[in-house]
Amino acid sequence: MAGLSVGKAINRLEGRAKVTGAAKYAGEYNVPDLLYGYVVNSRITKGKIRSIDTTKAKAFDGVVEVFTHENRPKLAWLKLKYKDIDAPSGSALKPLHDAEIKFSGQPIALVVAKDYETARYAATLVSVQYEAEPFETCLETNLDKARDQKNAPKPTGHFEKAYEKSPVKVSAEYLHSTEHHNPIELFATTTIYEGEGKLTIYDKTQWTINNQVYVANVFGLHFKDVRVLAPFVGGAFGSGLRPQYQLFLCVLAALHLKRNVRVTLDRHQMFPFSHRPPTYQKTRFSANNDGKITAMNHIAVSETSEYEDKIEEVVSWSHRLYPAPNTLFQHKLAPLNVHTPLDMRAPGASTAMHAIECTMDALAYKLNMDPLDFRLINYSENDPAEDKPFTSKELKQCYEKAAEKFGWRNRNPVPGSMQHGNKLIGYGMATGIWDAEQYPSRVEAILNKEGRLEIHNATTDIGTGTFTVMTQIAADELGLLPEDVIFSYGDSKNPFSASQGGSSTTASTGVAVVMAVKALKAKLLKKARAISNSRLKKLEDDEISFADGNIILKTDDAPLISFREIIAANKGKEIKTTNLGKPHFLKLRKYSKATHSAAFVEVEIDRDLKTINVTRAVTAVAAGKIINPKTARSQILGAMVWSISKALREETILDENLGKYMNPNLGEYHIPVHADIHDLEVIFADEKDEVINELGVKGVGEIGMIAMPAAITNAIFHATGRRINKLPIHFDALM
Amino acid sequence: MEVPVNKFDYQQAANTHEASVLVTGNDRANFIAGGTNLIDLWKYNVTNPALLVDINRIKENKTIEEIEGGGIRLGALVSNADTAYHPLIEQRYPLLSSAILAGASGQIRNMASNGGNLMQRTRCYYFYDAEVPCNKRHPGSGCPAISGYNRMHAILGHSEHCIAVFPSDMCVALAALEAVVNVSDANGTRSIPFEDFHRLPESTPEVDNTLKHGEFITSIDLPSNGFSSNYAYLKIRDRNSYAFALVSVATGLALDGDMIREARIALGGVAHKPWRVKAAEDALRGKPVTETSFEQAADLMLEGAQGFKYNRFKIALAKRAIIRNCMMSLHPELQKPGAQP
Numbered sequence A: 001m002a003g004l005s006v007g008k009a010i011n012r013l014e015g016r017a018k019v020t021g022a023a024k025y026a027g028e029y030n031v032p033d034l035l036y037g038y039v040v041n042s043r044i045t046k047g048k049i050r051s052i053d054t055t056k057a058k059a060f061d062g063v064v065e066v067f068t069h070e071n072r073p074k075l076a077w078l079k080l081k082y083k084d085i086d087a088p089s090g091s092a093l094k095p096l097h098d099a100e101i102k103f104s105g106q107p108i109a110l111v112v113a114k115d116y117e118t119a120r121y122a123a124t125l126v127s128v129q130y131e132a133e134p135f136e137t138c139l140e141t142n143l144d145k146a147r148d149q150k151n152a153p154k155p156t157g158h159f160e161k162a163y164e165k166s167p168v169k170v171s172a173e174y175l176h177s178t179e180h181h182n183p184i185e186l187f188a189t190t191t192i193y194e195g196e197g198k199l200t201i202y203d204k205t206q207w208t209i210n211n212q213v214y215v216a217n218v219f220g221l222h223f224k225d226v227r228v229l230a231p232f233v234g235g236a237f238g239s240g241l242r243p244q245y246q247l248f249l250c251v252l253a254a255l256h257l258k259r260n261v262r263v264t265l266d267r268h269q270m271f272p273f274s275h276r277p278p279t280y281q282k283t284r285f286s287a288n289n290d291g292k293i294t295a296m297n298h299i300a301v302s303e304t305s306e307y308e309d310k311i312e313e314v315v316s317w318s319h320r321l322y323p324a325p326n327t328l329f330q331h332k333l334a335p336l337n338v339h340t341p342l343d344m345r346a347p348g349a350s351t352a353m354h355a356i357e358c359t360m361d362a363l364a365y366k367l368n369m370d371p372l373d374f375r376l377i378n379y380s381e382n383d384p385a386e387d388k389p390f391t392s393k394e395l396k397q398c399y400e401k402a403a404e405k406f407g408w409r410n411r412n413p414v415p416g417s418m419q420h421g422n423k424l425i426g427y428g429m430a431t432g433i434w435d436a437e438q439y440p441s442r443v444e445a446i447l448n449k450e451g452r453l454e455i456h457n458a459t460t461d462i463g464t465g466t467f468t469v470m471t472q473i474a475a476d477e478l479g480l481l482p483e484d485v486i487f488s489y490g491d492s493k494n495p496f497s498a499s500q501g502g503s504s505t506t507a508s509t510g511v512a513v514v515m516a517v518k519a520l521k522a523k524l525l526k527k528a529r530a531i532s533n534s535r536l537k538k539l540e541d542d543e544i545s546f547a548d549g550n551i552i553l554k555t556d557d558a559p560l561i562s563f564r565e566i567i568a569a570n571k572g573k574e575i576k577t578t579n580l581g582k583p584h585f586l587k588l589r590k591y592s593k594a595t596h597s598a599a600f601v602e603v604e605i606d607r608d609l610k611t612i613n614v615t616r617a618v619t620a621v622a623a624g625k626i627i628n629p630k631t632a633r634s635q636i637l638g639a640m641v642w643s644i645s646k647a648l649r650e651e652t653i654l655d656e657n658l659g660k661y662m663n664p665n666l667g668e669y670h671i672p673v674h675a676d677i678h679d680l681e682v683i684f685a686d687e688k689d690e691v692i693n694e695l696g697v698k699g700v701g702e703i704g705m706i707a708m709p710a711a712i713t714n715a716i717f718h719a720t721g722r723r724i725n726k727l728p729i730h731f732d733a734l735m
Numbered sequence B: 001m002e003v004p005v006n007k008f009d010y011q012q013a014a015n016t017h018e019a020s021v022l023v024t025g026n027d028r029a030n031f032i033a034g035g036t037n038l039i040d041l042w043k044y045n046v047t048n049p050a051l052l053v054d055i056n057r058i059k060e061n062k063t064i065e066e067i068e069g070g071g072i073r074l075g076a077l078v079s080n081a082d083t084a085y086h087p088l089i090e091q092r093y094p095l096l097s098s099a100i101l102a103g104a105s106g107q108i109r110n111m112a113s114n115g116g117n118l119m120q121r122t123r124c125y126y127f128y129d130a131e132v133p134c135n136k137r138h139p140g141s142g143c144p145a146i147s148g149y150n151r152m153h154a155i156l157g158h159s160e161h162c163i164a165v166f167p168s169d170m171c172v173a174l175a176a177l178e179a180v181v182n183v184s185d186a187n188g189t190r191s192i193p194f195e196d197f198h199r200l201p202e203s204t205p206e207v208d209n210t211l212k213h214g215e216f217i218t219s220i221d222l223p224s225n226g227f228s229s230n231y232a233y234l235k236i237r238d239r240n241s242y243a244f245a246l247v248s249v250a251t252g253l254a255l256d257g258d259m260i261r262e263a264r265i266a267l268g269g270v271a272h273k274p275w276r277v278k279a280a281e282d283a284l285r286g287k288p289v290t291e292t293s294f295e296q297a298a299d300l301m302l303e304g305a306q307g308f309k310y311n312r313f314k315i316a317l318a319k320r321a322i323i324r325n326c327m328m329s330l331h332p333e334l335q336k337p338g339a340q341p
């Protein structure tokens, strides 16, 4: 029977299309007379283009045009027009605007040709003379340049005094390298020129509407004439939250040439790009002998570009977990000659919790306390920073269930005490916290002529399972099977959705789906009652319900009228409603909202060679109701793999003398391989949340990778007695 | 798509002689076997051949067979995978199998040829980035690796001109086994002892080895002793698979009870060629199989080692790896997949 889909581990609906290659991505739409663009990137890091000679490239057989700052069509001149909805303060990059170079690899020309190889080859014929200027790209040597930001929470109590007086204290510095999102799908845009000022754009994005607005603003088009589609997205992890440069260049070429154009970036062209900013952190935490934290100071200095101030939420997290009476937080930005950073899976929090949870571990050791017990002593049902209750918080359950499953209590706390042959064994744990956001989202719900439910929303599905869970939610709400729901998404023409970022989509669009289907039900009921001698006329709303394509009597499930009959009575026409789903702002003001997690990790370290393996890991997550345990588990598993990557593997290597990234390929940008991944286990805590929204859902996209990097670091300490505070941890740091 | 851009000629050679004749005297002609290295370098604009001579259709040099004197001849056109899994190699030269299987990925090993493996070029970031100076790519332009990010670079045998390392795993085993490389060209054939095949960078880092342009590698001979009773290969790298060695060690021991009769040790990932030190091997002769013996040998092997800002750890790592691997060679059955520790 229909109506029981939510909570079921059903397979991804688009899975077959993806594994058989039927799913098409932005760079795979083959339209007639397509031209291909290839980007020329700057070789210098800072300075000016003295001259750019495109004669040879243009003369090459098959080349249609070469766009540079010298010949580009006139564009919006207002800086503001280049600001996409997700742009931080500052002035967004204006590609091909002038001769100025602000970072290595900045796009400086687009060669458009009749095929990709011609464009790619001709790009090597563009000759550029530069005037190089000195640059700064290294965070560590530019910490003193950092500017204070206003976003840090206000101090509470008197940190310095309290810290001074406290009997037990720990202070430490942390650093992590630049990381790039590196989704497997290359960034690409296919722009279809539909006639004067009208475009259909297939783009790799997490926010169709943001790119629609951006294109319309920059190129002076009407919003309604710009349609952005992203039916399939091969991973994005934040890199698709803002328009990337291939979109601008592709649209520029299409409009000017009045032709269909595609621009696909190479892997290495996705490095002069958005990324997770390297961040330096310093913490000072203190406690009383009973283990109660007395004071917390957290300072973060992160990289940004010289033209925009991208600032992550870093220093606010400790106080949302631990009730310390004295706190002092500071966030600074160091502007360097790099492109602007951008949110990357668990932005800010994965950075912060690495420092916070390693500091907590060190403090536990100073207190001679079990690290888990120390967390429990400082457990807070309320959000200490806001002094408000959480809508729900099952972190304690996460600790208990994960610790039990992992066997935490078998741990000998003495560093280096657990060994297996010539391997040192370490157990480490850490806590995770992430926001539970919901944004307004508009959904159109249609009962179509065949009696199937169509749902329309602009959101994307970046591989998270959105398509599947929205279908489940809609199916249950109208009492249909998932097969009878058609979810249309990834299209800016559909009703509004915010970005697919911050683990907010299931709550935002999910709630909007519920609201829209509820409205549709009311409309169906009204239409059904209007039919002469309908039995429904005599029945109250709460006496009936919807199941299997009928309106039924609750008492005996007897069908009263079928959807088909209602459609027939509606002269065979579909019935539709559009509704806005939004958070209950007023009610929620009294609450704090967050998801939580606990990670327990076992590492095995070679006694002599120091090579590190994460042999076992358990992550427990409290994230409200889980709509689909399979897709949710996949999210957490992916995040756990990424945690191993973040702690031990991946980094973008910057040569500070050259001011450029040296490993812009997947051979040398080391993400984990199968041989790096061993036993991973995911637990979802029972978390009933009747306050947060109609569905009781939070989100699971980021929470899985917030605790585990610190847990790995702590496990390494337990195995070796060494605290390595720079990520990724290369094994030789232990030599 | 009508016109191919980036024009180059492509010819299939019918035999080794023809292949050699086509390439000899043409600076911009290259043999292509599996293409797993050449095509990459081409895409990165590190090389730009005008003539590709496809050697895959050649009928010769495609077998692995026994030769006089008890050794084995590996055809240059046999794939790395077929070599590693060949019964003769698995049984008699398991050190070579282990080394090959610790390299690249299954897909790449299926394509990669034995000849190509010897000829693969360094993975130095600066060599691969055609936009920055590199003495190996553009002699005289400088070496940014020396003052740059040199984690993967050499600690032995480097020069002020180049600190790149030769990245092969297979060749570390071939060095330890004292293989011989057979080559031919229009003028005839010659055999190059493995230790003379690759070279140190000195002042001409653009030259990787002693093969002359146009000379064709026909086969690789393995002497009869494969050290199949006591051998081990160890590869230390930044992830457990699909990464080049930071340090690798191939060890083969011949024992008389607890005493070493003969030892072979070669290091990978530390120099411009597989690194062997005869004095270290000689010193082990007649010594007991203990960590102390191997430690002394390791010190001899690493004499003169000099690291840079990001790779100094390799000196200590190499020492520990040598000791570990020599001890491991007493229990070859405990080898882990991918030559992990």
Ligand SMILES: Cc1cc2nc3c(=O)[nH]c(=O)nc-3n(C[C@H](O)[C@H](O)[C@H](O)COP(=O)(O)OP(=O)(O)OC[C@H]3O[C@@H](n4cnc5c(N)ncnc54)[C@H](O)[C@@H]3O)c2cc1C
Pocket: A667, B030, B031, B032, B033, B034, B035, B036, B037, B038, B039, B040, B055, B076, B077, B080, B102, B103, B104, B105, B108, B111, B112, B113, B114, B115, B116, B117, B118, B119, B120, B167, B168, B169, B170, B215, B216, B217, B218, B242, B243, B244, B245
């Ligand atoms: C991602 C990646 C990871 C890798 N990881 C490893 C690793 O961990 N360990 C490792 O050892 N290797 C590794 N490799 C390298 C791989 O082993 C080599 O690319 C391969 O062995 C080259 O063989 P090929 O037949 O494909 O050579 P090709 O690319 O066809 O040729 C390479 C060169 O050899 C020349 N050549 C080929 N055959 C002959 C011949 N018979 N005579 C004379 N010259 C010849 C060609 O002209 C060319 O200059 C990796 C490669 C890649 C792409």
